[in-house]
Amino acid sequence: MGLVIWVGCRASGIVNMFLDIVSNITQSQKIAFNKGDRLFVQSATVDYLYVVLSGRVKLVRENLEGNSLVIHIAYAGESFAEASLFSDQYHCDCIADNSCELLKFSKKDILEFLNKNPKSMMTLIQNLTSQIRDLRLLSEIKSIYSAKDRIMVFLNSEASEGVFYYTYSLLDLAQKIGLAQETLYRNISILESDGKITRQDGSIKINY
């Protein structure tokens, strides 16, 4: 797991913090799921927090009419349900999006550890505020109607030194910035033939 792979995956910063905390907790379980498995459902009591080791899980909220809304997709290296640290109930369903492995930590243990270690709390706060910044930015990026502009703003915001590295598929990227995959592919092609960007393997370079 090199350093560079995290550049395109800022939210994953949490894992480092989380593992800091979590490495102090003796009890943890490694569990595996197959595509479609439900890890937990809405309204269930929150007992565990998770870290994704491999694969991908979806957090889905179902509304009254039975329509479902993907709230979040967590990738390898990310923790999730940490937003439920202080909820009694999960606020969404969690479904394995493919075969995946997870680490599971008792919420009680984590809260106890946090209470005993104010420094860890500060680290957690720091991480949460960073997530909030990222989410606000992403949210505003999604308000950009033009696909080309949306892509360029996203790339500029995620790139380090003019290069955006991605570990996930372009399909996932499309989902992340709220575009149909075809639209993403098409506009990436156009942007490349316009000389605005250069595609490499697993990365996109922004040409100034």
Added chain:
Amino acid sequence: MGLVIWVGCRASGIVNMFLDIVSNITQSQKIAFNKGDRLFVQSATVDYLYVVLSGRVKLVRENLEGNSLVIHIAYAGESFAEASLFSDQYHCDCIADNSCELLKFSKKDILEFLNKNPKSMMTLIQNLTSQIRDLRLLSEIKSIYSAKDRIMVFLNSEASEGVFYYTYSLLDLAQKIGLAQETLYRNISILESDGKITRQDGSIKINY
């Protein structure tokens, strides 16, 4: 400031928490700005956090090409820049969107207070996680292409007991969910004539 007016404004929950903390801090300054005034600029040292008393401020990030991106709009009752609590520099510009009054608190005081009061830290964490949940939801709502669907999902997610109360203008609402104002107005009209919703003064009722 009644109870009901916050229903349509979930993120504002932070203010209660923040005021809890902030009420313990003796030093605070009330300041006023006119539309267009800059409260701070990107890369400036973070010295203060703010609470909006009246009016509206925009957090704007400017990129290399001079394009600007609105990251967040903070309304009366909301705190902002709290995400910069642990940053040395602001990550965006802050511009008054109209005439507004703010309370200004020293970041140093707040951090000191937090360090001395672990309980407040927990409250803060709780609040930040709640903001993250809201932002994730909003972000996914913005991924819904159909304006009618986007509006309905938003209303359902914000409504309490089938009624969505809003204090801000519909124009602000349009901005919030990433629609052009005309699209919002039009589709609200259609939804109403379809009997899906009923408009009242300052609120929208969802008809099941």
Added chain:
DNA sequence: CGAGTCGTTGAACGGAATCAATCGTCGTGG
């Protein structure tokens, strides 16, 4: 009273979604 803002409606355009088809690759199981 006039400037500014919000709410509303009309018309036209453009571009994003959608449906559809194809190719390559990877993994799996018979």
Added chain:
DNA sequence: CCACGACGATTGATTCCGTTCAACGACTCG
């Protein structure tokens, strides 16, 4: 080992609807 399915990547054609520009009435506020 190969056939098959699953998935990512790609391109084409079409439709539709959200944006944009424009104009106007209502209202507030200085």
